[in-house]
Amino acid sequence: MAPSLREEGITTTALDVADELGVQLVRLMRMVHKGRSMAAKQGPDGIERSAYSILLCLIHDGPQRTSKLADALHAEISTISRQSGSLVQHGLVERLADPEDGRACLLAPTREGLRVFEENRKLRNKWLATVMADWPEEDRRTLNHLLDRLNSDIQENTPQMADQNKGL
Template identity: 75%
Template structure:
């Protein structure tokens, strides 16, 4: 049953905790945004930072059509096309024939794309390790466990909302 339709008794204390979490998440997102902005909007190779999300998806999810990337990244196809063209021009992504439909093409990471991705990942990990350097190991492990749990809960909720929306659309 979708979270939006089930009846759940939530106490005032739980709502207060949820409010505090909401404020901390907003603070977190702002801090991450500022940290990213401090890096610059373009990487050393001249590629928009936002385009790296395409590279991430292609490395983790395999070759994809532009339309699927746009859906996954909640972006317009024109934005994905522009950013992926830049990735292709820089040799980080290549276009391949779609084996299911020869008229279409798939975007896939190149070996250089994988190298650049891994370098960016190494830099991110170095930064995070520095931020957490004075935390006890137990706290770092707990943070990872709780963030994974929060992400899973949010992803499940999103799927339930989508299922609920599809069911309502069919019933309309």
């Protein structure tokens, strides 16, 4: 496979900067993981913290089958089934008939699921605002802009992600 136009112009300096970015991204992921680990494995409502990623996908991307959620979250279907079952039991997610295939069902957030999601979102936002309380507003806005740009470029330059997101 021939290198893309973007790959042809990569300099040693660009590779050094990319290496430092890689180090900082790994550090960021460790901090996020450590923060989650320090919080209880179960939220105050008895839901596994990792199950909230299912709720996030359903709220942002709409009702979905378990298999599509597993693909989106890079998880096993059995894991998604167990976690979504817990979300259903707690009234945060409901099962709906799939209009395209009556034998299958779609998972969708309930009104209570939306409320719990927003409550958790507010807590996350307060925590992040506290973390960056001493940052100038321009730095906070620049960080958001650059992270959005990085995420978009990663999405566009990862073949499987680019294929999944065509037409969005």
